[in-house]
Amino acid sequence: MGTLELDGVTKVFPDGDGEIVAVDDVDIEMRDGEFLVVVGPSGCGKSTTLRMVAGLETISSGEIRLAGQRVNEVKPQHRDIAMVFQSYALYPHMTVEENMAFGLEEPTDLSDGEIETRVADAAETMGIAELLDRKPADLSGGQRQRVALGRAIVRDPEVFLMDEPLSNLDAKLRSELRTELQRLQDELDVTTMYVTHDQTEAMTMGDRIAILNAGELQQVATPLECYHEPANRFVAGFIGDPSMNFFPVERDGETLVGDMFDYPLSGSTLDDVGDVTDLTLGVRPEDISLAGDSAGDHTFSTVVEVVEPMGDENTVYLRFADAPEGETFIATVGGLQQVSAGDEITVEIPEETIHLFDGTSGEAVHNREIDE
Amino acid sequence: MSNDARTDGGTVTEAGPGASAGLLSGLDAYRVLLYLGLLGMLSFFLIPIESGLVTSFKTASGVSGSLPFAPPTGGTFTFEKWRAAFDALGRGLINSALYAIPATVISALLGSFTAYGLTQSNWKQKYKAPVLALLVAGVFIPYQAVLVPLSQFWSMIPLQEWLGFLWALGINNDYASVIELIITHVAYGLPICTVLFRSYYKNMSDEMIEAARLDGASIRRIYRRIVLPLSGPMFAVVLIYQFTQIWNDLLFTLVLVQTESSAAAPIVLILAGLGTSLEGQDFALRMAGAFIAALPTLAVYIAFGEEFAEGVAT
Numbered sequence: 001m002g003t004l005e006l007d008g009v010t011k012v013f014p015d016g017d018g019e020i021v022a023v024d025d026v027d028i029e030m031r032d033g034e035f036l037v038v039v040g041p042s043g044c045g046k047s048t049t050l051r052m053v054a055g056l057e058t059i060s061s062g063e064i065r066l067a068g069q070r071v072n073e074v075k076p077q078h079r080d081i082a083m084v085f086q087s088y089a090l091y092p093h094m095t096v097e098e099n100m101a102f103g104l105e106e107p108t109d110l111s112d113g114e115i116e117t118r119v120a121d122a123a124e125t126m127g128i129a130e131l132l133d134r135k136p137a138d139l140s141g142g143q144r145q146r147v148a149l150g151r152a153i154v155r156d157p158e159v160f161l162m163d164e165p166l167s168n169l170d171a172k173l174r175s176e177l178r179t180e181l182q183r184l185q186d187e188l189d190v191t192t193m194y195v196t197h198d199q200t201e202a203m204t205m206g207d208r209i210a211i212l213n214a215g216e217l218q219q220v221a222t223p224l225e226c227y228h229e230p231a232n233r234f235v236a237g238f239i240g241d242p243s244m245n246f247f248p249v250e251r252d253g254e255t256l257v258g259d260m261f262d263y264p265l266s267g268s269t270l271d272d273v274g275d276v277t278d279l280t281l282g283v284r285p286e287d288i289s290l291a292g293d294s295a296g297d298h299t300f301s302t303v304v305e306v307v308e309p310m311g312d313e314n315t316v317y318l319r320f321a322d323a324p325e326g327e328t329f330i331a332t333v334g335g336l337q338q339v340s341a342g343d344e345i346t347v348e349i350p351e352e353t354i355h356l357f358d359g360t361s362g363e364a365v366h367n368r369e370i371d372e
Numbered sequence: 373m374s375n376d377a378r379t380d381g382g383t384v385t386e387a388g389p390g391a392s393a394g395l396l397s398g399l400d401a402y403r404v405l406l407y408l409g410l411l412g413m414l415s416f417f418l419i420p421i422e423s424g425l426v427t428s429f430k431t432a433s434g435v436s437g438s439l440p441f442a443p444p445t446g447g448t449f450t451f452e453k454w455r456a457a458f459d460a461l462g463r464g465l466i467n468s469a470l471y472a473i474p475a476t477v478i479s480a481l482l483g484s485f486t487a488y489g490l491t492q493s494n495w496k497q498k499y500k501a502p503v504l505a506l507l508v509a510g511v512f513i514p515y516q517a518v519l520v521p522l523s524q525f526w527s528m529i530p531l532q533e534w535l536g537f538l539w540a541l542g543i544n545n546d547y548a549s550v551i552e553l554i555i556t557h558v559a560y561g562l563p564i565c566t567v568l569f570r571s572y573y574k575n576m577s578d579e580m581i582e583a584a585r586l587d588g589a590s591i592r593r594i595y596r597r598i599v600l601p602l603s604g605p606m607f608a609v610v611l612i613y614q615f616t617q618i619w620n621d622l623l624f625t626l627v628l629v630q631t632e633s634s635a636a637a638p639i640v641l642i643l644a645g646l647g648t649s650l651e652g653q654d655f656a657l658r659m660a661g662a663f664i665a666a667l668p669t670l671a672v673y674i675a676f677g678e679e680f681a682e683g684v685a686t
Contacts, residue, residue: 056582077588089579093601102597103587155587 002158002191004030004053008062011048011215022048024215025062033189035182036220037206039196041238045215046195050161053193054083066158082152083161086168088144090136096123096147097132103155122154125184142173149181153188160185160192166201178205199239203227211235228370233362236282236355242315245288245329247281248359256281260320264297266351272366278359285315287353287368288331290339291346298351304343311335318347428453428659435655450656457660460646464639468619469668471550471638475557476614480607482558483565488595490566491573492581504570510563515623518560523627526552544635552628553638557618565610572606572683573599605683608676616669639665 011023023045030036038046051057053064055076064071071079082103090099100119104110110118123129126146136144145165152160165181166174182205185192196202202209203223211218211226211234219231223239230236236244249256249263254270256263256279263281265273273279291299301321305328308315312335317328321344331347333339356366423441430438434448444450486507490500531548532539539545576599584594622640632641643665647657673680 054582054586056585076582076585077590079586081586083583083586085579085583087577087579089577089583091580091584091598093598102584102589106588106590106593151583151587 002032003065003067004028004159004191004193005065006049006053006062007065009049009052009059009064010061011045011052011057012060022215023052023212026212026215026217028210028217028220030191030193032191035185035192035194035205035207036210037194037196037202037208038210038212039199039202039238040212040218042197044212046197046212047163049212050083050163050193050195053159054081054161055079080158081161082155082157082159083163084145084148084152084165086164088136088148088168090144090147090151092136095133095135096128096139096150099136099147100151100154103151118154118156122150125153126150141169142177145169145177149184153184153190156190158191160190160194162192162194164196165194167196167198181205199241203239209239211238213238229367230355230364232364233280233282233357236357236364240284242285242330242332244282244284244355246357247329249279249281251277251279260323261300263349263354269351269354269356269366273356274365276358276365279365280357280359280362282355282357283349283353285330285332287350288318288329289348289350290333290337291348293346295346296348299346299348301344301346304339304341304345307339307341309335314339318345424659424662427656428457428663430656432654432656453654453656453660454664457646457657457664461639461642461661461664463635464637464642465664465668467550467636468638468640470547470636471553471557472615472618472668475554475561475618476611478554479558479561479565479614480610482562483610484569484600484603484607485595486562486566487569487573488599490570492576492594492599493591507563507566511567515560515621519623519627522556522624526556526628546629546635549629549634549636553624556624556628557614557621560624561614561617565614568610568613569603569606572603576602605679607683608679609683612672612676612680615672619669 006026006028009023009026010021013020013022026045026049028036038049040046048057052059055071055074059072066079066081091102094102097119100122101115104115104118119132120129123132126149128143128146128150131139131143131147136147139147145168148165166177169177178201194201194205202211206223208220208222209226210220213234219226219235221229221231226235226239230239233246237246247258247261249258251257251265251273254265256265258281302318303321304316305319305325306317308317313332314335314337316331316333316339318331319325319328339345352369354366355364355368357364419441426443427435427440429449429451430444431448431450431452434444434450437448438444489495490504531551532545535545535548535551538547580598581594584598589597620640622644625638625641629637629641631637632645643661646661647654
């Protein structure tokens with residue numbers, strides 16, 4: 001059973017006289033066969049977390065359990081974990097076959113024939129059977145990454161750890177391998193912890209996402225939960241591209257008063273807010289719609305500053321009619337809608353799509369409504 | 373080189389349609405000066421070697437009767453000096469090889485082990501740092517400073533008694549000094565070997581070593597299967613450097629072997645006295661001897677040249 005539990009895991013690096021907390025009291029429970037993506041900005045401690053699970057970094061406090069067994073003191077070579085590195089980390093003097101067989105030689109008591117069969121099987125799965133006799137230097141980036149993955153799956157470990165394995169590839173190859181990795185993980189059904197800074201990879205690949213910031217775990221949830229029900233402002237801003245728009249507002253009775261606009265709230269939203277007055281209003285670009293000529297409580301007149309056509313949709317940088325230039329927010333509208341810079345348009349921010357965050361702590365106090 | 377040629381070709385085609393015009397335009401004053409300068413340096417370095425070589429084939433009258441760099445003519449040409457030098461130095465060649473080869477190989481291997489421990493192992497930095505500091509300090513200890521302690525040290529070690537079984541086999545007990553030379557040169561060469569290997573291992577991919585650890589390899593197996601096979605270029609550098617140092621060293625042999633009459637006398641010790649007598653110096657014999665003594669180091673350079681270039685480049 002490949003369950004993996006992180007219980008209050010903390011990593012402290014000494015720094016001169018003081019110390020730096022790289023990972024702060026992280027709790028994650030992964031069930032057998034789960035694909036968990038750990039995501040966050042660079043320096044947030046996600047790689048350190050992964051390296052602690054691998055045993056390449058010591059654990060300052062807390063406990064890591066693999067299949068229910070505490071592994072804090074177990075050396076990496078005895079953890080039954082395979083890891084794929086960003087740089088592929090292939091052994092340059094060995095052929096692809098030797099690279100893949102290396103992990104099977106010493107720790108296991110497999111016969112040469114069995115090793116050969118398993119390497120051949122794994123090579124078949126990864127589509128690199130015809131490369132077995134080549135050296136890493138003769139392979140392309142995509143092929144090297146396949147070999148690195150093959151080297152991991154041939155061991156048939158309890159857990160796969162992947163440290164930004166796709167970030168050295170070009171965009172097209174990356175999305176290709178992304179799909180393939182998902183299929184592979186689904187097929188092998190091995191617990192996988194996948195570290196990335198790319199929120200697209202996080203959204204598309206994982207069963208669940210764990211979002212880290214400054215060493216602290218922000219939220220662990222399914223991709224859609226993270227998207228629609230972010231636990232706090234950081235998650236809301238990190239997940240989604242283009243990111244969510246935020247406006248600082250002050251609650252005055254039943255109205256949110258911003259620098260450039262007033263936004264009246266209805267009863268149910270007000271219940272969520274409680275007695276907090278200092279708030280941040282968040283709304284995703286795709287939830288802002290063109291209102292035409294109609295006017296209502298939640299429509300605002302704006303000026304278009306920049307339009308970035310993407311084909312299927314336009315990313316539009318808007319500013320409130322009386323706001324200074326440069327203070328923009330983003331809306332995405334359909335690709336066929338005619339919008340050009342300088343236009344004055346009216347947009348609607350529907351109340352059921354807004355998120356509200358505590359202005360000081362950043363905690364979500366109200367998330368958007370979802371039609372079931 | 374090939375890049376240069378290509379840029380030259382470029383200027384030729386740009387300069388004009390005629391090939392001869394192109395050639396002339398390439399021959400500007402700068403190039404002429406450059407080639408003259410290079411030629412001058414070439415002869416500066418080659419003339420002493422050429423002089424030594426031609427002198428070694430001259431009879432005594434040839435040496436005194438002609439310019440040093442003039443080749444020998446019919447009557448003054450002889451192989452006699454080479455034969456005599458070889459007779460005198462033959463046993464020295466073997467004796468030198470007896471300690472130079474083991475000392476070179478052992479110091480390179482130990483240096484590689486030590487550097488591996490200082491870089492890739494997960495010892496704490498606070499334990500590595502003092503060891504490294506000691507080794508770096510060791511690089512800068514001059515030979516002269518250790519001569520007296522060295523002879524004191526070996527006079528305290530009852531090596532002659534310990535090796536009694538060898539003398540019983542009929543081996544001359546002068547050969548104890550070969551063992552002393554091996555150990556001394558290994559100890560003296562270890563710091564520089566370690567420092568050289570350390571810089572090489574520092575540049576090795578950490579992720580690759582970590583991948584091997586996760587692949588279940590022990591620290592010993594990682595060295596044997598990953599680090600050692602990838603150390604080839606640095607071994608070439610260290611082997612050439614150490615072999616040349618040890619083979620050419622005279623000071624330690626003077627202290628530990630002392631006299632060329634010893635059965636274990638290395639080639640440098642015999643060479644020092646070769647061709648000098650009360651009647652004067654036999655320059656031709658000395659030149660022939662010098663060439664014979666230098667040949668092994670030349671052979672090592674040629675043997676490891678390609679890897680050497682690669683190792684120096686990294």
